[in-house]
Amino acid sequence: MNSDKLLDIAINTAQQAGKEVMSYYRGGNFTAEMKADDSPVTSADLASNDIIMDRLKSLTPDIPIISEEVGVLPLSQRNNWQRYWLLDPIDGTGEFIIGSGDFAVNIALVENGWPTIGVIHAPDHRLTYYAQTGLGAFKDNQQASRKISVAPYREERAVKVAVSRRQELELMGQYLNKDFDFEYIALGSCSLKNCLIAEGGADCYLRIGPTGEWDTGASHCIIEQAGGRIFDAEFNPLSYNNRATLMNPDFITLGDQAFPWRKIIRPHKATRTL
Incomplete structure (x- = not known):
């Protein structure tokens, strides 16, 4: 088929x-x-x-x-x-x-x-x-x-960050470089926040906490085909079906790759379950 x-x-x-x-x-x-x-x-x-x-x-x-x-x-x-x-x-x-x-x-x-x-x-x-x-x-x-497709990078505008309505901004903020301006956009499910980035409504999403591979699989394809990427919190690619657990590490969804993401987001030790 x-x-x-x-x-x-x-x-x-x-x-x-x-x-x-x-x-x-x-x-x-x-x-x-x-x-x-x-x-x-x-x-x-x-x-x-x-x-x-x-x-x-x-x-x-x-x-x-x-x-x-x-x-x-x-x-x-x-x-x-x-x-x-x-x-x-x-x-x-x-x-x-x-x-x-x-x-x-x-x-x-x-x-x-x-x-x-x-x-x-x-x-x-x-x-x-x-x-x-x-x-x-x-x-x-x-x-x-x-x-x-993801929103194009423009140096003069704020970086739009998709967040959960109940997300603690202080927890997430420690990984964002305060030399940049940020605009926060609240939305519900993990996959819909990723889709918001894919269609250009936001630029990035930091997921700190437990998710499964089923939470990212569908939106991972959508993000990549729209011009974005998903990495773990240390900027390594996510993986599928190659570990005993199906739980993801912390991850980051990024829109236009022209953004200086490694300056905007501070890498941190991703939480992993082996």
């Missing part, structure tokens, strides 16, 4: 899952609990996961799947996978619970250790972001689809 067909499957599957998520969201008829890692999960997360898993297993039975909401196989059983689907059934579950609308369904295809297809569907915003290696990155608002 060619990449264009796989992209169509990923987009349609994410949108189908989004419809199911919205049935829980609009009615408020969902349950929520805390997982062992102290992150929230709802019945909407699990329903979205079921739809995505069922569709992908049916349409692409030869491609294995890694999902946040399914137990992960040991590295010895998955490290030889040439390609696999990487899922976050709802990125921004906390935003879903509080009703902000800033949540999304994330589906990525990872090939030879790198995301080559990324789809992020934000059902409450009626937006779908998608990308494919060599094709570019796009934003679809249900009326039209347009190609997107």
Whole structure:
């Protein structure tokens, strides 16, 4: 099956899952609990996961799947996978619970250790972001689809930093060079902040704290195809499916590579789980 067909499957599957998520969201008829890692999960997360898993297993039975909401196989059983689907059934579950609308369904295809297809569907915003290696990155608002790219560097303007509504700016600020001017833009889920950078609405995002590979896989493809990059906090590339854990280190999402990022952001020892 060619990449264009796989992209169509990923987009349609994410949108189908989004419809199911919205049935829980609009009615408020969902349950929520805390997982062992102290992150929230709802019945909407699990329903979205079921739809995505069922569709992908049916349409692409030869491609294995890694999902946040399914137990992960040991590295010895998955490290030889040439390609696999990487899922976050709802990125921004906390935003879903509080009703902000800033949540999304994330589906990525990872090939030879790198995301080559990324789809992020934000059902409450009626937006779908998608990308494919060599094709570019796009934003679809249900009326039209347009190609997107990161905002160009201009020395005279402030650097726009995407932040969480509940992020401690003091914690993040210690890694920003105060010789530069910054403008902070608050948004919900990790993937939507990355998409904001991909479409030129912000320039960078510093994620300090735990995330999984499913949090970055889809937006990683979108960012790169839009002209940006994602690194760990020491400016090393992120990796996929080559460690026992699927937890990411701290990471930074960067827009236009013409910015002097190594002067703007101070590298620091990235938190890693081995």
